[in-house]
Amino acid sequence: MIAAGSRLRQIGWALVLGLCFAALLALTFKVNAVKSEVRLTERHIIAAEQSRIMLETEFQTRSNQKQLAAWNAVEFGYGAPRADQYLENERQLASLGTPRGSGAPQQVRVALNRPVEDAEDSSMIADWLAGEDDAPDSEAPPPAPRRELVANSIAQRLARPAGSMAGSAEVQQ
Structure with a gap:
């Protein structure tokens, strides 16, 4: 009987320990929730x-709009645009411009900074002229895709050495 009581006591302690572990686990989940x-x-x-x-x-901002409108009218002379101030097209905008002065520098029309590739790819005109030499053939395969001259991402552009960049600009005559 002593052996059976000792065995029963061990099972009881194991059950109590299991219940405590289950309660601890449930409490942990509740705390995390x-x-x-x-x-x-x-x-x-x-x-x-x-x-x-x-x-x-x-x-x-909205509460100060009256004050801002007063400042714009009195201090700065600003006002809402009128209907006669809108332009129809680019020609009207160009007609408002003034000609350059006699000592003004030439205007830069296009500025481009692109990586220098192989000698074959650096000449865009050569590719264009190569296309003219071919006879127009309706069944000719489409031209092979050219390599991109500009990197797809900033990481690729930053990875290239600085010496491989060439700048070019066209100046208006």
């Missing part, structure tokens, strides 16, 4: 604070 809810609530609070700050700025 509450932490998650707290983090979510904090994110909502931060978003609400940012929204409040944005609304305060908007309110202050």
